Amino acid sequence: MNPTFLLGGELEVRRLGFGAMRIVDDPVEGVRVLQRALALGVTLIDTADIYGTGRSEEIIAEALHPYPDGLVIATKGGLGGGFQLRHRDARPERLRQACDESLRRLKLDRIDLYQLHRHDPEVPIEESVGALEELRVAGKIRLIGLSNISVDQLRRAQTVARIVSVQNEYNRGLLTSEPVLTACEDEGIAFIPWRPLGEGLRDSVDELRWLLDRSPVIIAIPGTSKVEHLE
Numbered sequence: 001m002n003p004t005f006l007l008g009g010e011l012e013v014r015r016l017g018f019g020a021m022r023i024v025d026d027p028v029e030g031v032r033v034l035q036r037a038l039a040l041g042v043t044l045i046d047t048a049d050i051y052g053t054g055r056s057e058e059i060i061a062e063a064l065h066p067y068p069d070g071l072v073i074a075t076k077g078g079l080g081g082g083f084q085l086r087h088r089d090a091r092p093e094r095l096r097q098a099c100d101e102s103l104r105r106l107k108l109d110r111i112d113l114y115q116l117h118r119h120d121p122e123v124p125i126e127e128s129v130g131a132l133e134e135l136r137v138a139g140k141i142r143l144i145g146l147s148n149i150s151v152d153q154l155r156r157a158q159t160v161a162r163i164v165s166v167q168n169e170y171n172r173g174l175l176t177s178e179p180v181l182t183a184c185e186d187e188g189i190a191f192i193p194w195r196p197l198g199e200g201l202r203d204s205v206d207e208l209r210w211l212l213d214r215s216p217v218i219i220a221i222p223g224t225s226k227v228e229h230l231e
Helices: 027-039 050-062 092-107 125-137 153-157 178-189 204-214
Strands: 004-007 011-016 045-047 071-079 112-115 141-147 163-167
Touching: 027 050, 045 153, 050 092, 071 092, 092 112, 092 125, 112 163, 125 141, 125 153, 141 153, 153 163, 153 178
Parallel strands: 045 071, 071 112, 112 141, 141 163
Antiparallel strands: 004 011
């Protein structure tokens, strides 16, 4: 089993990353969790602007900035949060604003991997992804990914931008994204399962090993708010 994956053919990351949604539960412990994750060899941290209404991104910067060479930060935009009126908001103008806000919170000039968090049914996915492609050309995004999408939506997105990753819910107990995983395998696109441990009823190590053995394009991103659980 190859322990690393070349994201977009450009960024080498270890296939066991870290999902930073839960670090907002206890920010002080969250800082320790992030620092320990890097010490254990994690090279990919995944977050989103909606996690703690931006707090997850801020904690990542507090814990790790200035970022070490080789660390890849991935975040997402396209879901409403806080006082926003729309639960899904992937309008181009909102994505441009969300990207700028994430750059500020993460203290970055460019985001390594920016992912459309969820397709907005009121906006053609080509328009949303087209806005991300404009941000990439402008130098604010390096690579573009998608989250919570179907094969058809992947194909439509690919008509306007190069897609290097897909993040869907996937674990041993929920295999509905198998067609998407197959599409990713065929094209060397990273498949990043969220909720990789499912209901948490099985041994965590066994579940992660199953995922990494399942496909060479899978990058698992388990998350926790406790150093003990991380270990």
